[in-house]
Amino acid sequence: MIERDPQRAASRSYDLIVVGGGIMGASVLLEAARRGLRCLLLERDDFGGATSWNSLRILHGGLRYLQTADLGRFCESARERRWFCQYFPDLVRPLPCLMPLYGKGLKRLTTFGIALATNDWLSRHRNVGIHSDLCLPNGRVLSVAETIDEFALVDRQGLQGGGLWYDVVMISPQRILMEIIRWACALGGSACNYVEVMSLLVDAAKVVGVNARDRISWRGHEFHGDAVINCTGPWCRSLVQPRDGNRDKLFQPSLAFNLLLNREPVSEAGLAIQSRCPASPVYFLLPLRNRILAGTAHRPWTEDVSYSQPSGGDLDAFIADLNSAVRDLRLTRGDILRVYSGLIPATKRGSTRLAKRPVICVHSQHGGPRGFVSVCGIKYTTARLVAERALQAIYGKRCYGTDGERPQTENRIRLEDADGMLSVDDALLAEELKRLVKQEAVVYVDDLLFRRTGWCDDPKTEQRVRGRIARHLQLDGGHRIDSDSR
Structure with a gap:
């Protein structure tokens, strides 16, 4: 259970305070709780409400890293993908991926076949300890006929075949993030959403906690802890002193966005597509x-990090790219149902060249206070591993995690999409809504509809969903859920 009680949380002391409740902060909280640390997570908005909610949903195993012979990143990605399959088997599924091959560069059949064989050999332990339904087969090169059978709209001019491999897709990224926080809380951790950290508390050049404000009651609180890990992504500089020598190496924002399109899938596989235009x-x-x-489209970003939406021109350019890659799609901007956008780290501000390595900054090494670390992760897939390394930066490698199963949530209606909640009877829905609101720190209706469930993932059923919810939850003047419903 995630208990949102800032006043009670402020009455305790902690080994570690985590600032930021995206996938990076949630992973740090879990790894800290698994190590027996008294830990608290504070998030100024709702859990997973920024870039983490806008994920493309793929847990990549690292095939792309073979192109640059980055075996370290490959092995890390394959290992962490397996971790998600092991602990969240109900929230992930195998994803066949298909890339049409046209006989040029890396798209030669022999070259891609070697890459697939290398991918399978280097990840040969990927299915160990994994449920049979989630085991990933070996990849292979398809014939022209097989490729067309899998992807009927493929550009057939010059087509020589296709490369087929398997990754993992998250059925519900928001549920995975919430289950990570629930797991951490079951191990003794704490988490409060809508609590904004305003500044660090420092005594004798050492962090001793944070000064924060509850954005629901607007009361101020001091939270005391021996260390603070800053996982606020694009907002990370707000807690870092201007004189800190490593400040400029932290998160440099670049815009990334995905589009939900009002079109039926053109293949059962995830399609890796590319237009014939150079680069x-x-x-x-x-x-x-x-x-x-x-997805994913990338654009430079030099604007305020509090706003991260693509322009109309950005959307049109992305649609044009997709139409160039799959000519028979004939997409227009009117086909866009939803834009998922967020900021991810680039090598420098105003660039679309993405960071290749996470940043873990121990601020005491650069003029900042002791016990303060900032973390900028780069992938949903590897967030847990980066969290582990961030803890080691404070506590050393002696800080090992404990094994243990994730506590199961007894959901009696399906949370991943709207089908279940639209068909279930009123009594059961009311009971499940009350449980979710109470156990998962739901404050606003959108917390429930977008970040605890996938009930509004499809905009076409959103109004029906909101109508059913409104009949069962009392709203406090607007979109906030009345305390009687909590």
């Missing part, structure tokens, strides 16, 4: 509940 990027088309999720 054009590779995009993925994923089947998502009878729609297409397309």
Whole structure:
């Protein structure tokens, strides 16, 4: 249970305070709790409400890293993908991925075949300890006929075959993040959303806690802890002193966005597509509940990090790229159902060249206070591993985690999409809503609809969902859930 009680949380002392409740902060909280640390997570908005909510949903095993012979990143990604399969088997599934091959560069059949064989050999332990339903087969090169059979709209001019491999897709990224926080709280951790950290508390050049404000009651609180890990992504500089020598190496924002398209999937596989234009990027088309999720497009970002939406021109350019890669799609901006956008780290501000390594900054080494670390992760897949390394930066390698199963949530209606909640009877829905609101720190209706469930993932059923919810939850003047419903 995630108990949102800032006043009670402020009455305790902690070994570690985690600032930021995206996948990076949630992972740090879990790894800290697994190590027996008294830990608290504070998030100024709702858990997973920024970039983490806008994920393309793929847990990559690292095939792309073979292109640059980055075996370290490959092995890390394959290992962490397996971790998600091991602990969240109900929230992930295998994803066949297909790339059409046209006989040029890395798209030669022999070259891609070698890459697939290398991928399978280097990840040969990927299915150890994994449920049979989640085991990933070896990849292979498909014939022209097989490729067309899998992807009927493929550009057939010059087509020589296709490369087929397997990754993992998250059924519900928001549920995974919430289950990570629930797991941490079951191990003794604490988490409060809508609590904004305003500044560090420092005594004798050492962090002793944070000064924060409850954004619901607007009361101020001091939270005392021996160490603070800053996981606030694009906002990370707000807690870092201007004289800190490593300040400029922290998160440099770049815009990334995905589009949910009002089109039926063109393949059961995730499609890696690319236009014939020189240096054009590779995009993925994923089947998502009878729609297409397309991504990821990247644009430079020099604006305020509090706003991260692509412009109309950005959307048109992405649509044009997709139409160039799959000519028979004939997409227009009117086909866009939802834009998922967020800021991810680049090598420098105003660039789309993405960071290749996470940043773990121990601020005491650069003029900052002792016990303060900032973490900038780069992938949902490897967030847990980066969290582990961030803890080691404070506590050393002696800080090992304990094994243990994730506590199961007894959901009696399906949370991943709207089908279950629209068909269940009123009595059961009311009971489950009350349980969710109470156990998962739900404050606003959108917390429930977007970040505890996937009930509004499809905009076409959103109004029906909101109508049913409104009949069962009392709203406090607007979108906030009345305390009687909690």
